[in-house]
Each structure stands twice: as C-alpha cells, then as structure tokens.
Amino acid sequence: MSLIKKMKEGLSKTRNSLSQKLFDTFIKYKYISEELYEDLEETLITADISAELAFEFLDQLRDNAANKKIEEVSLLYDELKDILANAIPREEKINIANELNVILLVGVNGVGKTTSAGKIAKMLNDDGKKTMLVAADTFRAAAAEQLTVWAQRSNSLIVKHETGSDPAAVIFDAIHSARARNVDVLIVDTAGRLHNKKNLMNELAKINRVLGREIEGAPHETLLVLDATTGQNGLYQAEAFNEATQLSGMILTKMDGTAKGGIIFNISKEFGVPVKYIGVGEKVEDLIPFERNEFIRALFEDVK
C-alpha cells in the first residue's frame, strides 16, 4: 500500500468528521454570514483547537476576507485552509545520520510510547538500519515484556533490566551493547509520567544527560508522544517535556479514531515543535511520516 494511500486511510475518520462538518457548513451557507463564522468556530473548537486560537484564526480569516474582498463561501474555505496549514510547521525528517543515533520517546501515561517504539523500529529496519529497543520503562508492570513482543515483531534487538531498576543503567548498558554490535539507531522507550510530577521529570532530565554524556549529540531525536484525543492539557505536556528534554518533534497517536488532534495547532504556535509521525492503528506498520500538505489536504479533500 502506498504511503499516501495509507495516510489517507488512516486520516479518513478524522477527515470525515472535521471536513464533512466543514463541507456541510459550506453548502449550508450560500453567503458569508455571522452564522457561518459561528459554525466555523464550533468546528474548530470541537477539533480541540483552543477557543482562543480558534478566534485568532477566524479573526485572521475575517481580515483576509475583507482585504482580498472574498465573497464566495468556497473561496473563504480555501482561505481558512491556508491559514490552518500555515499554522503548523513543515514536515521534517528524523535525524539519524550519525554513527550511533538515539531516539528518545517521552510522554504521559497511556499515549502509546511502547507501541510507537516498536513501529519506528520496524520502519527503520525496513530502511536497512540496525535498531535496538531500550526498555527504559522500568516502572510499569510488564512494560519490558510488552516491548519484547514489539522487538520480535519489528525484528530488532532489545536491552532490558528487571522491573524497578534504574532506567539510566539500562540505557548505559544498551549504549555499550549497541557499540559492540554496530547498531545504527537506539530507540529508548521511557516510563509514562505526568508532566506535573517534578521528581519524575527530573529523572527524565537525568536520562537525557546520561545520553548526552555517552554519545555526542544524543539524543538526536526527542519525540513527545501525544494522544490525539488529548485536549488543552496537551499544551502543558509539551511545555513540561520540552523543558526537561528539549523536544525535537512529536508523534501524534491514535489518529484512526474520531479525535482530530487540533491541539497540535496550539503546540505549534507556542513551541514550533513539528509532528514527525502519526499513529493510525495497532499493527506494526501503522505509523506513517507526517506530511503537512497531505495532512491538510486529507483533512479537507472531500470538500471539493
């Protein structure tokens, strides 16, 4: 299956609910009216774009409509599409050009870090890289067992310790093992932690430091795994994790549901962190690179 097709398929639910609504909105209104703007407001807010930012987008839309003398509803729609597209960063490839690369996965509990680790490993292995999964979630019961299954599914190496051991020690071991076995990419799965727990965030900062000390420039990618169903709290998650580990990107998971993941607009605005992958299912191949234009196009394509 082609990448684009898969992306479209994965996004179809999102697309249907967001743009079907937009589509309905646009055929409902023959002329640009206050009611039309109110409908748009509801559409944007129920996509989990913050009310404040939704108002900003709509104010911008009003201004642009006035300046460009837009009178047709369909042209107004195009304008909104442009505004939304410009509000999120362009796609960026992950940085794995070094001799030994480290991808660190961070996030709150239950967002899909372990699953994403397995999926990334599979993707990189298919690309001819040698990957090693690192079970640095030593807290959650059976987290290492879960990652072991993903190592088998993705055909990767894995390093794990006993539950309750020091995650930094697991990482230390993994680095040495990776060097001995000529591994290209280490994928570090960390324990889920709520971003307001200071001690747990300090632990993460320590993991980050250990990596940097052992391998120059590591972690080369620090990806925040974000559940697409997350509401406004997503912004606080991005803020806290960015402070502890300097995020280089995000993975937006569970995009095969009805959630729209609109919080990425707020995160983009505040931190400019690009989405690098989206998760669209439970299978090992259900992770696809994020492409902004495709993302936006797919969101709206059935409107035309």
Add this chain to the structure above:
Amino acid sequence: MAFEGLSEKLQDTFKKLRGKGKLSEKDVKDALREVRMALLQADVNFKVVKDFIKAVEKEAVGESVLKSITPGQQVIKIVNDELIKLLGGSAVKLELTKAKPHSILLAGLQGAGKTTHAGKIALHLRKNGRNPLLVACDVYRPAAIDQLKILGEQIDIDVFSIDGEKDVVKIAKEAKDYAINQANDVLIVDTAGRLHVDSTLMEELKSLKNHLDPDEILLVVDAMTGQDAVNVAQTFNKDIDVTGIVMTKMDGDTRGGAALSIRAVTGSPIKFIGTGEKLNALEAFYPDRMSSRILGMGDVLTLIEKAQTSFDQDKMQKLEERIKKDKFTFNDFLLQLEQMKDMGPLEDLLGMIPGMGNNKQLKNLQVDENELKSIEAIVLSMTHQERENPEILNSSRKKRIAQGSGTSVQMVNRLLKQFSQTRKMLKQFNTGGKGKKSKFKFPF
C-alpha cells in the same frame, strides 16, 4: 491539580463581580462569557458548555439576583449549583446487586488505564470485605495479561487467564466457574482498549456484556481527554449501556472538563477517580467537592478526610500538649514528618487548601520530597539525647550527624536554625493573646 486553572479563571471573573454592589444584565453576561471561555479551555464539550451557560443565564439574569444585596455571590452560587447538578449531584457507589458472583466490566480506549484500575478496584473491593477475582480479557495488547498478573501479585489477588485463548466470552465463562469454585464473589474483567469506531471490537464487547450480564459496566476515561470525549462516551454508552465512569490520571494538571461532558452526555455517574500510579490511588468522586474545587473554594473536605485517616489522633493530641508546654523537640518533629508523609505528596495537599489553588507564588513552589528525606535522615542520625536537647549539638556532633545522614554540616545547621525558628513561632502561638491561644489548634 485538576480544575485548578478553571477555578483561577472563574475566581478572576468573580472578583470583578464581587466588587459590585449591584449587577446589570450586562455584567452577568460579561461574566458568563468568561465562564464560557474557562469551561472551553477546561475541555468541556462545546455543546455542553452552551447548555450550561444557558441554564446559568436563565437563573442569573432573574430579578431576585440583580436586586439582591450580594449579586456577585448569588451568581457564584448559581454557577456552583449548576456545576454540581451537571457533575451528578451526589457521590454514587458501586452497585453489586445481581446474582453472585457479581461482575464488573471495564471498557475504554487504549491507554486510558483499564488494567491499572482493574487492580485498584480489586484492592478497593477487598478492603470492603469482598473476595474479588481479576479476569484477563485483554487478549490483544502484548503483555497485557502479564501486566494484570503482576498487579494481582502485588496486591495478592487471584488473576484468571487462559494462555493463548482469543475468545473472550470463553475466558469469561470459565472465569465464572472458577470464581464459584474459589468462592470469589466479584469478577473484575479487564478488556482490551479499543476505538469506539472499531465495529469488530465493539461487537466483541457487546457479546462479552451479554454473556456476563455485569452488575457494573465502567467506562474508563483519561481525564486529559478533549472534545472527543463525548463521541467516545456516547458510542460506548449506546453499544454496552455504561453504568458508571472512572476518570483516570486526575493527579495531572488537567482541568478535567471531560468529566463534565461525559456526565452530561451519558447520564452515567462518575464512580471513581484515579489519582496516581500506586494501586491505592483510587478515590470516590464527589461532585460537590469537585465543584467547589472548580470554583476555587478549595477541596477542604478531602483534605480533612485525608488528615483524619492518616493521622493518629492520640499521637497528635500528645503533640499538641507538648507544644503548649513548649516542649517541642526533634522527636516530635520526626513524628510529625512521618504523619505528613502518610498523607501523600505535599503539592497535592497544598492544592486542596482554599486560596492556595490560585496563589501564583505557591503554584511555582514545588515541594521537594527529596529534601524531606534528607531532613529525616539528619534527625534520625541524632542520638535520643540530641533530639530532646538540640542545644547540646556542638561542631563535632554536627559533623558526625552530617556524615551519618549523608548530608553536610551546612544542611544540619540550616535545619537547626529552621527548627529553632519553628519553636519560637510555636511559643508565640502559645503565649499570644488570650483569645488567640484558645483558638489555636495544631493544624491537624
């Protein structure tokens, strides 16, 4: 702290209203506009907010409010009342009323916390005299069954699973027979996380429900969920008739508006909230407490309850006596420290105190639990005599204590200074004005 932000916003709004002797219709509308923004920012669903604002406006713009002596207070009261109503009125307990063995089915999206909460609910039921059995029906997620087994081991509760079996109805059937044999009176059935739009898996859940005929069907929902919470809750409710909600990860800083939305669209009560990763971090949901927390009145009831269950009343009475007699020593201090630790993280406690929720300075204050550990180590490294008479601490004793506790002499000195200040303060409380003295009670 959940809802903290919402209460801050509402408090800002109402500060403006409080200042006014008389409100105009426009004042109320302005305030409600801010309430609307706050609720949306808290992830309460767009439509739910709309209905809520309508209900409040109808009440608040009435003449009795506008002409009352304290209109601001009146509006706050109405918002509070409506919030409580929306949150479900009063706390609702688990209802196990069908034939034994009872069963509780847990369902929800991936990563909501079903497996962890299966363990928590099992522990909760055992504390209430039940003999629960955990049933592993998550046959999809890798190691999900292992996870449940480990949790079961931690709390010493039996876990029923069938290796390699993918038919969840069969597992449930055999679990029931097993429970009858083992005299378990409640089955807690953990299921795989599933998207509400996954029709195959929703069908599986339906047949599991039909077979089990559970006493409770609990939808487990992440408190950080945004607008989509209503879609999820609506579909699960339609397919399997949810009887209650478990809101998880409430120890995060999410405002938790999803709780309001889900309650509003399903009509099912929120029965539990999850407040941590430990298996005892499960609390009953009290709509009135949550509402006062939303409105910034502080969650004093929870705080008092925590204090009462964690603090040994006898010991505290003795401590109070000692303070009154100006005999507060490091031994008393240690006792106090231990009791504090039993109450849970200090940050959580601070958030429950009225006015603390929106105290900007305190918000940035993070209590370092590690520092508490060092303090404890210092005191534990003192001899009994030193604890009772800190005055005898000379530099060689301090050096020994620093070494023994793995800290530094500076830290020991700092603690001693703080201790003597505390003592002075306590003395002032006791020798202060007569009225003050009779009123003073040791915090807990």
